[in-house]
Amino acid sequence: MKATGTIEVKSWDENTWDGRSYKEVEGRKLTEAHVSFSYTGDISGVSQCRYLMYYSDDVAWTTALEEITADDGTLVLRHVGAYRTGVEGVIEIVDGTGKYAGAKGAATVVWAEDGSSTYTLEYEV
Template sequence: MSSEASGTAEMTSWDEHTWDGRRYDEVTGPKQTTGGMTTAYDGDLAGTGEMRFLMAYPDDASCRSVGYEVVTGTLAGRAGTFVLEHVGGFRDGVADGTFTIVSAAGDLAGLTGTGSIRWPQDQPGRYTIEYHFA
């Protein structure tokens, strides 16, 4: 039986650079970047996330991204760590994407599922996760 979790996500740090080490916003036009982000989750999932990502910008106003995030926290009364595989992008002032739970440990061992996040620029994100324990 699947369960659903939802809540907010607050970015607590952001670091993004082009392959040659320049800040992403110092380079205009098409580019590729890599970086990291930390997130504080609140709601049905309470915890923190550490994400590493790759981004491809066709122009200065949009991008596509892929990444992996290690989340440490509590979900459904169980504490542990799990890994999310993210696919998403940014367009018209909104970052959004989907993710898949690819592994879990601690009391969260056996956790599987998928979810989505929508993050308007300069606002907290909103996530939903559909999950179950194997």
């Protein structure tokens, strides 16, 4: 199955592991971000995502788990990536409930320079 649409960042709350705003700490640091996304299109709903990040001198390494809650079930995604001059990474669909029970597959998100973004989910249930 394939689902496409748009995604929007609704909130992003990121702090260092000792609780300071990540913007207050320069250089290398470990952070956690609590993020909410809004999905529209073939899958419509909201998600909660938790990123763990390590900022080195030239790259931010990331890993995350995200749960999308839609009217017809949930999807759980696992993110592994990095931020250099742009977003790089892999998003894996690892499970779901309802219509998406047992879903497995991959997701792609394309972030445009103007802040807009699109998603493509390809999965099997």
